[in-house]
Amino acid sequence: MSVPSGDPRARLAAPHTLSHSFEPLTPTAFLRRAARVHRDRLALVDGERRITYAELERRTLGLAGSLAARAEQGERVAVLATNSSVLLEAHYAVPFAGAVMVPLNHRLAVPELSYILEHSRATLLLCDEGLAARGEEVAAALGGGLEVVVEGEGYEQLVAAGEGFEPEPPQETGLLSLNYTSGTTGRPKGVMYHHRGAYLQALAMAWHARLEPGSRFLWTLPMFHCHGWCFTWAVTAAGGTHVCLRETQPKAIWAAIESESITHLNAAPTLLLSIAATAPSLVAHRATSEGVPPIRVATGGAPPTPTLLAELAELGIEVTHLYGLTETFGPVAICEWKPEWDALPGERRAALKARQGVGNLIAEPLRVLDAEDADVPADGETVGEVAVRGNDVMLGYYEDPEATNAALRGGLFHTGDLGVMHPDGYVELRDRAKDVIVSGGENVSSVELEAALASHPAVFEVAVVPAPHPRWGERPVAYVVLRPGQSAAAEDLNAHVRERLAGFKAPDAYEFRAELPKTATGKVRKFVLRDEAKALQLDQSPSC
Numbered sequence: 001m002s003v004p005s006g007d008p009r010a011r012l013a014a015p016h017t018l019s020h021s022f023e024p025l026t027p028t029a030f031l032r033r034a035a036r037v038h039r040d041r042l043a044l045v046d047g048e049r050r051i052t053y054a055e056l057e058r059r060t061l062g063l064a065g066s067l068a069a070r071a072e073q074g075e076r077v078a079v080l081a082t083n084s085s086v087l088l089e090a091h092y093a094v095p096f097a098g099a100v101m102v103p104l105n106h107r108l109a110v111p112e113l114s115y116i117l118e119h120s121r122a123t124l125l126l127c128d129e130g131l132a133a134r135g136e137e138v139a140a141a142l143g144g145g146l147e148v149v150v151e152g153e154g155y156e157q158l159v160a161a162g163e164g165f166e167p168e169p170p171q172e173t174g175l176l177s178l179n180y181t182s183g184t185t186g187r188p189k190g191v192m193y194h195h196r197g198a199y200l201q202a203l204a205m206a207w208h209a210r211l212e213p214g215s216r217f218l219w220t221l222p223m224f225h226c227h228g229w230c231f232t233w234a235v236t237a238a239g240g241t242h243v244c245l246r247e248t249q250p251k252a253i254w255a256a257i258e259s260e261s262i263t264h265l266n267a268a269p270t271l272l273l274s275i276a277a278t279a280p281s282l283v284a285h286r287a288t289s290e291g292v293p294p295i296r297v298a299t300g301g302a303p304p305t306p307t308l309l310a311e312l313a314e315l316g317i318e319v320t321h322l323y324g325l326t327e328t329f330g331p332v333a334i335c336e337w338k339p340e341w342d343a344l345p346g347e348r349r350a351a352l353k354a355r356q357g358v359g360n361l362i363a364e365p366l367r368v369l370d371a372e373d374a375d376v377p378a379d380g381e382t383v384g385e386v387a388v389r390g391n392d393v394m395l396g397y398y399e400d401p402e403a404t405n406a407a408l409r410g411g412l413f414h415t416g417d418l419g420v421m422h423p424d425g426y427v428e429l430r431d432r433a434k435d436v437i438v439s440g441g442e443n444v445s446s447v448e449l450e451a452a453l454a455s456h457p458a459v460f461e462v463a464v465v466p467a468p469h470p471r472w473g474e475r476p477v478a479y480v481v482l483r484p485g486q487s488a489a490a491e492d493l494n495a496h497v498r499e500r501l502a503g504f505k506a507p508d509a510y511e512f513r514a515e516l517p518k519t520a521t522g523k524v525r526k527f528v529l530r531d532e533a534k535a536l537q538l539d540q541s542p543s544c
Contacts, residue, residue, distance in 0.1 A: 024172040025199040027233035031057055031092050038213060038239040045260060046085040046244040053239070058163070060089050063155075064096030065162020067124070071099055074175065076120050078102040080113070080135050081128040082246040083219035086151045090126055091223075091232040094177075095195070096167040101177040103224035106131055107519075112188075114141045120178050120190055120398070122146065126155070130246065172196040178398055179226060181326050182519050190398030191326045193227075201329040201392045202233035204361040208320065208334050209264055209298060215240035218256055220248045221266040229266060229298070229322070229330030240264075250278040257295065264296045268522030269304040272297070272319075273461055276311045277483065294318040300331055305454040306350035323356035323429070327413055329392045333357045333366055333427065354451075355428040356386075356419065364390035368421040373410055378421040383430050386419045387412040435526060437466040437474050444476055444505050452500045453478055456493060458486035463516055463524045464507065467533035477533045478507040481515060508538050 023029075034043065035057035044051040051059070067077060077099045081087040087103070094101040102120045104113060117125070117138065125148045127135035132150040139146045149155055170176075172195045180188040209231075211217070217235045219242060221228050235242050243260045245252060253275060256262060267275070297312070300322040312319050322331035335357035341349055359365050368376045368384040376384040393413045396404035407414055418436060419429040430436075430445045437444040446464040453462045461481040466474040482488060490510040497506045511532075517525040 024169045024195065026095060026170050026172060026176075026195040027198040027202050027230070028092050028095050028167070029199070030202065030233050030237040031060065034236050034239050041213065041239055042241045043236070044085055044088060044242045044244070047246075049085060051085070053236075056089070056092075059159050060092035061096060061165050061167070062159040062162040063089060063093035064167060065165025066158040067093060067097035067099055067162070068165065068167075069162065071097065071124065073098045075099045075124070076102050076122040076178070077124045077126065078104055078117055078120065078122040079126045079224070080104045080106055080131050080138075081126070081151075081224075082106060082130060083223050083244045083248070084128045084151070084246055085244060086126060086128040086155065087223045088232060088242055088244065091227060095170065096165070098168060098170065100175050103177065103179060103227065105180070105182075105222070105224055105519075106134070110134070110137050110141055113138045116180050116188060116190075117146060118142060120180075124149065127151065128246075170195050172199075173395075175395070177227070179326050182523065189400055189403060192395040192398050193329060194395055197329050197392050197394075198227065198230055198233060200362040201230040201360075202237055204363070204392070205230050205234040205298075205331070206238045207361050208322075208336075209234065209296060211235060211238035211240050211264065213239035215263050216243055216261055217241065218243045218253065218260065218262040218265040219245050220253055220271060221268075226324070226326055226330035229300075229324070231266060250274045254278065254280055262295060263293065264298075266298045266300075269299055269308060270461065270516075270518060270522040270524070272299055272304065272308060272312060275317075276308065276315060277460065279315050292316065296320070298322050298331070300324060304354055305451050306347065306354055307455045309350045309353050310346060319353065321353055321355070321357065322360075323427075325415060327394045327407065327415075328363075328388060329394075331360060332363050332388050332390075332392055334360050335426070355422070355426050357426050359388070359390070360392070362390070363392055364388065365425070366427045367412070368419055368427060369412075369414075373412075376421060378423050378425070380420050380422040380428070383418050383420055386415045386417045386427060386429070388415065389413060435465070437464075437476050439466075439469070439472045439474050439476070439504065446476065449476055449478070449497070449501065449505055449507070452497050453480065453493060455500070456488060456496045458482050458488035459493070460484075460486075461516055463526060463529055465526055465529045465533050467509065467536045467538055469508070469538050475508040475538055476505070477509045477511065477529075477536060477538075479511045479513055479516060479529050481513055509536055 034053040039054035040052055043053040043056045077094045079090045102122050125135050127150045129151040135148045139148050176195045177193045178190040180190055295317045297317050298320045321335040323333040324331040333356050335355050367387045369387050370376050370384045376382040389412050417429055418431045419427050431447050435446045449464045450462050453459055460483040463479045464476050467477045469475040494506050517528045
């Protein structure tokens with residue numbers, strides 16, 4: 001039904017024309033509020049540095065003023081930094097200035113960083129002091145056109161020079177940042193984030209993590225990765241304290257947990273494995289002490305095994321399993337826990353918690369689709385591709401319409417992850433599409449096989465990849481890291497798997513390693529292992 005232009009309903013159909021009832025959504029609004037409501041509350045801890053919310057607002061507006069004076073609207077400002085005050089301040093200063101933020105993975109090599117900076121058309125690079133040499137090296141490799149400002153005197157001059165700046169409201173669906181994918185299967189793609197999505201995603205994360213003004217959030221997850229799953233803004237929305245950790249070693253994490261009274265942190269399962277393995281004796285006392293609240297931890301990037309979840313529970317660490325991608329502002333789904341599950345046996349509780357779950361507070365429901373893009377039955381068995389849509393989905397890939405159209409076909413973002421839909425509406429991943437092992441016409445899930453192996457008491461970490469086989473096409477190979485002081489032979493692990501899974505799913509080979517290759521965000525670089533597995537000479541037939 002059309003609405004006449006003079007009808008009052010026409011104005012209601014376009015709320016952006018009503019100045020009294022519309023304000024563009026942007027995550028920087030959380031700092032403006034926190035500076036009023038929590039002005040004297042501790043906002044940021046970075047080593048010896050302590051900054052209140054009033055001071056954080058003053059500093060970021062000053063930096064924004066300098067950036068706005070030297071850059072055009074929409075200018076790309078890249079940041080090469082660890083989990084430091086520089087990177088956190090940039091999350092507010094860059095959008096305040098009307099610029100576009102390009103957070104960089106500081107573990108990338110110079111050629112990789114150069115590609116991203118050139119592709120994004122960045123003109124300014126902010127660096128923390130520990131990465132100053134790397135920043136200058138990248139600028140030299142680009143041959144000019146990139147200004148580098150390093151934490152210290154030059155950076156503080158920018159903060160001071162722009163004081164008094166007042167930002168203009170952004171377009172809420174305008175470009176906020178370019179977040180580059182890990183590039184494990186080719187050149188990294190620039191994922192375009194919008195202000196609206198970041199604002200809403202931050203609210204969802206604050207809600208699900210149960211953040212509040214007394215929360216003290218330890219930065220173990222890289223801030224550069226999906227803006228730290230948007231917790232760079234979520235913690236501020238709650239008025240909590242950001243505790244920066246520039247080196248995320250397990251001992252440093254435990255030291256910070258005690259010295260800074262940490263209540264929350266996020267980490268990939270690989271880091272949680274190390275945290276659990278290095279827990280000091282005081283943790284057992286803490287976990288059993290009456291009145292001591294649990295440390296709330298969100299994890300994602302790979303399904304945590306039931307074994308890991310059970311170990312962390314014994315340490316007083318309460319884990320929430322999240323699922324998402326760079327293209328979805330980080331976690332689009334959460335394994336939302338139901339109180340009635342508390343009475344279930346421990347193994348069943350851990351299995352439920354390992355599921356990826358349902359759409360988060362602001363997300364649309366997840367779907368699992370077959371080859372014709374129809375929903376699969378919600379039977380917990382039929383495998384399809386996970387697809388999502390909604391406010392926390394990217395605008396697209398920067399200057400890559402072909403990849404954008406392929407990923408966003410039919411009004412949905414197709415994740416490339418394979419999963420099942422359970423009768424209760426919870427999604428459970430079975431594999432990445434590229435990680436399914438097709439052996440003699442049978443599909444073998446690397447995720448399922450990894451979970452079975454991880455339940456062996458001697459196994460610390462495991463990754464399963466396919467290796468070519470002359471008869472069966474592909475067969476699974478397991479790369480295993482054993483726990484310190486533990487031993488297990490291939491025969492032991494094979495027997496363990498066969499007690500839990502069909503015989504044809506058991507790996508044909510076991511490769512024992514001191515560590516697995518990983519990305520900066522803790523994901524196993526399976527493409528490296530796949531390349532290694534191609535050179536293996538497997539037997540003509542697996543023993544089934």
